[in-house]
């Protein structure tokens with residue numbers, strides 16, 4: 001399948017000394033579900049942020065839908081960002097607004113500033129929001145304020161908002177790190193369904209190796225800003241885990257249990 005995203009030799013340096021990404025190189029096919037794993041500080045969030053230019057890479061190329069994201073001017077960047085939805089660990093909802101108002105914020109990238117400020121949404125947009133909220137099991141909660149929701153419900157609103165952009169890809173930065181195991185499973189099942197049945201490409205940062213093994217078409221392992229594993233979950237060995245996590249690996253191998261012997 002054709003690559004939707006190509007990350008070509010991307011490096012990112014913060015200040016004089018911090019090399020957060022070093023010559024990172026991989027591609028992602030349309031509709032693929034790819035997990036990025038690695039220890040704290042490995043560069044996972046920086047990588048996702050470079051892809052939608054929340055952070056500017058120091059060098060390299062990021063080709064999304066045949067355009068180099070790093071070359072885009074403000075207006076083109078705004079257009080391409082509507083095609084790249086972002087899902088955050090802490091949801092980034094507006095607490096005083098309702099579920100449906102938060103979800104409709106996904107449409108703001110396509111609107112004039114005035115229409116956005118006035119909250120002017122068409123009937124079609126509202127119907128689309130209802131359809132997506134229904135698919136995410138939120139139909140009964142549409143008028144509830146965001147600050148009255150559970151963490152798992154908030155994250156589903158965050159996903160609905162991202163889907164209302166009509167994205168081709170979702171970047172999910174630790175989407176289950178603040179959730180209990182039950183809510184985490186619901187979120188991962190929704191993300192998998194969005195990739196498999198809606199054809200939307202998913203790139204997700206995860207701390208949990210067992211979750212990455214269960215849900216991913218492919219795993220990218222990062223250590224100290226470098227890609228040290230890029231392959232199928234089926235082929236991930238204890239040696240690969242050791243390479244990705246270094247001294248933290250022993251606990252993880254114990255937790256993951258079923259991982260293949262190298």
Ligand SMILES: Nc1ncnc2c1ncn2[C@@H]1O[C@H](COP(=O)(O)OP(=O)(O)OP(=O)(O)O)[C@@H](O)[C@H]1O
Pocket residue numbers: 014015018019020038039040041042043044045046047
């Ligand atoms: N805005 C910034 N300014 C300076 N250094 C930064 C900045 N953002 C990240 N870093 C540094 O870049 C490196 C990679 O950080 P990043 O947050 O991408 O790692 P991570 O793998 O996502 O970690 P975690 O799993 O803990 O979220 C770290 O050394 C971090 O301190």
